[in-house]
Amino acid sequence: MLDRRRLLGLAAALTLGACATGPSIHADYDRSVDFSSFHTFSLASDTPQPGAPPLTWQRVSDAINRTLQARGFTRSDTPDFAVGFTLGKRDRIETWNYGPYYAGWGQWGGGPWGPSQTQVRTITEGTLTIDVFDAKTRRPVWSGTATQRLSGPVSQAEIDAAVTSVLAKFPPGSTQ
Structure with missing residues (x-):
């Protein structure tokens, strides 16, 4: 159990890690919802998800609070919407083969210029998902x-940037 918790903790800690390019951002929403009626919010949970490092979870939670308040929303005990989030990571393997003719530019009429080369590497991707729920119906209405x-390792600035990038698409049609 401890090894699994450490692995999950590491996953969450690395979730928003540094990279030369910014994160890929996607959002979806329920088109039947009138988001103009959303003015107050609360967090859906005050407890970190199982396996998430409490400090990382708190840093993301704080970043969500700051970002929503900077966008004009007010935290409330009787909110219009609730915000939840999850942290995760996955490993994927990339492979590619250059083939025997890759380096053969100098031998137009001959056979292969060199041996085939295959390269393999493991890529770790982190994901931050922020979900918005209608507080009255408890139904999901937006996800980024x-x-x-x-x-x-992930810095607070990188967490802030990821949260800001995701929430820039909330509410749908916003100009921020």
């Missing part, structure tokens, strides 16, 4: 996701 290649 940031996915980024991870390369090391």
Whole structure:
């Protein structure tokens, strides 16, 4: 159990890691919802998800609070909407083969110029998903996701940037 918790903790800590390019951002929403009626919010949970490092979870939670308040929303005990989030990571393997003719530019009429080369590497991607729920109906109404290649420990600035990038698409049609 401890090894699994450490692995999940590491995953969450690296979720928003530094990368030369910014995260890929995607959002989706319920088109029947009138988002103009959303003015107050609360967090859906005050407890970190299982396996998430409490400090990382708190940093993301704080970033969501700051970002929504900067956008004009007010935190409330009787909110119009609730915000939840999850942190995750996955490893994927990339392979590519250059083939025997890759380096053969100098031998137009001959056979292969060199041996085939195959390269394999493991890529770790982190994901932050922020979900918005209608507080009255408790139904999901909006979801935004940031996915980024991870390369090391995550700073508060990187967390803030990822949260800001995702929430820039909330509410739908906003200009911020």
